[in-house]
Amino acid sequence: MGKIRVAIAGIGNCASSLIQGVEYYRRLGKKSQDGSLGLMHLSLGEYEPDDIDFVAAIDIDRRKVGRPLREAVFARPNCTKVFNERIRDFPVKVQMGNVLDGVASHMKDYPDERRFVVSEKKQCDVPRLLRKSGADMLVSYMPVGAEKATAFYAESCLKAGVGFINCIPVFIASDRTWAARFSERGVPIIGDDIKSQIGATIIHRTLTRLFEDRGVKLDCTYQLNVGGNTDFLNMLSNGRLKSKKISKTEAVQSQLHKPLDDDRVHIGPSDYIPWLHDNKVCFLRMEGRGFGHIPINLELRLSVEDSPNSAGVVIDAIRCLKIAQDRRIGGVLISPSSYFMKHPIKQFSDETARDMVEEFIAGKRER
Numbered sequence: 001m002g003k004i005r006v007a008i009a010g011i012g013n014c015a016s017s018l019i020q021g022v023e024y025y026r027r028l029g030k031k032s033q034d035g036s037l038g039l040m041h042l043s044l045g046e047y048e049p050d051d052i053d054f055v056a057a058i059d060i061d062r063r064k065v066g067r068p069l070r071e072a073v074f075a076r077p078n079c080t081k082v083f084n085e086r087i088r089d090f091p092v093k094v095q096m097g098n099v100l101d102g103v104a105s106h107m108k109d110y111p112d113e114r115r116f117v118v119s120e121k122k123q124c125d126v127p128r129l130l131r132k133s134g135a136d137m138l139v140s141y142m143p144v145g146a147e148k149a150t151a152f153y154a155e156s157c158l159k160a161g162v163g164f165i166n167c168i169p170v171f172i173a174s175d176r177t178w179a180a181r182f183s184e185r186g187v188p189i190i191g192d193d194i195k196s197q198i199g200a201t202i203i204h205r206t207l208t209r210l211f212e213d214r215g216v217k218l219d220c221t222y223q224l225n226v227g228g229n230t231d232f233l234n235m236l237s238n239g240r241l242k243s244k245k246i247s248k249t250e251a252v253q254s255q256l257h258k259p260l261d262d263d264r265v266h267i268g269p270s271d272y273i274p275w276l277h278d279n280k281v282c283f284l285r286m287e288g289r290g291f292g293h294i295p296i297n298l299e300l301r302l303s304v305e306d307s308p309n310s311a312g313v314v315i316d317a318i319r320c321l322k323i324a325q326d327r328r329i330g331g332v333l334i335s336p337s338s339y340f341m342k343h344p345i346k347q348f349s350d351e352t353a354r355d356m357v358e359e360f361i362a363g364k365r366e367r
Contacts, residue, residue: 004047004322005134007056007162009126009153010141011064011094013080013229013278013307014167014194014314015057016073018139020084021311025049027086038312040197044319045361052318054090056133058097058126062119065096076113077230080278080307095124100148104237107230114233114274116143126153130160137163137188137321139314144168144231145240154178158185163321166191167314169247173332174345183331188324190317190333193247193342196309200225200282200302201251201342202350204267207286207298208255209349216290218256220264223248224283227269227306228276235269244268247343254347280306313340323361335360 008015025042026049028034036042039049057069064072070087072094096119107115130138138157142150150170157164158181164172166189172178173191182189195202204223211218226232235241245268252267253259282302290296320336337344339353348356360366 002051003053004051004318005053005055005136006318007058007130007133007135007138008054008141009058009097009138010143011057011059011061011069011072011075012141013078013231014141014310015139016078016080017307017311018314019054019069019073019087020082021308021315022049022052022054023087024084040312040316041319041361044316045323047319047322049315052315054092055135056129057092057094058124058129059094060097060099060102060118061116062121063117064094065119065121067094068092069094077115079229081305083308095129096121098123098126098149098152100146100152102143102146102149104143104145104234104240106237107233110233115230126156127159130156130162135160135162136325137165137318139165139318140167142168142170143234143240144244145234145237146170147243154189157189158182158187161185161187163187163325164189164191165314165317165321167194167310169193169243169343171243171343173337173341174343176345179332179345186328186330188321188330188333190321190336191341192337192344193244194310194313194317195251195340195342196304196306197312198302199304199309200280200284201248203282203300203302204252204284205255205350207284207300208252211286211288212256214290216288216296218260218286218288220260221252221286222266222284223252223268224266224270225268225280226271226273226276227278227280228272228274229278229306231306232269232272232280236272241268250347251342255349278306280304280309316340320357320360327363333360334366
């Protein structure tokens with residue numbers, strides 16, 4: 001098979017981890033004993049990490065715009081762990097994107113090394129860039145709450161006829177109007193809001209399903225998350241959190257036959273702690289009643305590097321979207337969206353969604 005030509009909008013921590021990871025597994029190769037360590041699939045269909053090429057990059061920060069992609073992934077305010085410094089010299093420079101609502105106003109109150117610093121360079125023509133680069137797809141890593149910016153990049157993909165992977169909680173793939181537009185154009189889309197490999201949401205979903213399957217009544221639950229990257233700094237603005245909370249809450253509620261009342265569930269980002277950097281800490285509590293209505297309480301603390309956790313899923317989403325393009329499948333990809341995303345157009349249990357993805361990869365029709 002050929003290469004997978006990927007454009008990225010938003011060269012932040014998640015993009016840095018993804019690019020580092022593709023290069024990391026490219027060097028390990030199939031013959032290494034650890035070649036598949038950390039991947040859900042080493043080979044996905046006929047595609048491997050080695051087949052992914054990055055052909056275009058977009059950002060709005062002056063420390064990244066105009067710089068080679070291999071340098072921009074390590075530029076401030078990025079703070080994710082560097083597990084691979086050996087990035088190839090991609091013939092790609094970061095282009096200036098459309099700011100719109102991509103920068104929260106409160107971020108200007110923080111030092112430059114923590115926040116976005118908007119470049120004064122002229123905005124590029126995004127649809128033209130996508131066509132000229134030969135991109136198969138655009139991966140969107142816009143900040144949470146960037147509804148206008150996300151819509152802009154979705155529209156650009158429709159104009160250019162390239163696939164779209166929406167990694168943030170702005171509802172595009174899960175919105176029926178947008179879904180219909182992508183279907184009409186025959187353009188595949190996966191979204192919305194990436195679900196990390198072993199993250200707060202998938203653990204919360206799994207435990208919720210466990211309570212349900214084992215006959216334990218879940219009475220109330222909370223999930224509180226803190227971190228120190230620009231994502232958490234951006235989310236200090238409550239006005240940007242509406243879709244994030246909806247996405248995370250519905251992901252958990254969907255695992256219950258009868259959802260909890262709104263005042264019995266609280267899920268969402270809680271605070272920004274600078275010295276945590278890209279480390280995300282989740283505090284989870286679940287209160288329920290088991291046999292004889294005897295109480296059971298569960299508390300869990302999860303600590304993960306946020307961006308590599310996300311990249312481990314996006315690398316599979318990229319390959320699934322390319323498979324859809326090879327098969328001339330357009331519109332929302334139900335199976336990959338249900339397994340890889342928190343807020344797909346249709347929710348399934350993670351076990352069912354995983355089986356659906358394996359069937360999709362094998363060439364079976366979507367359920």
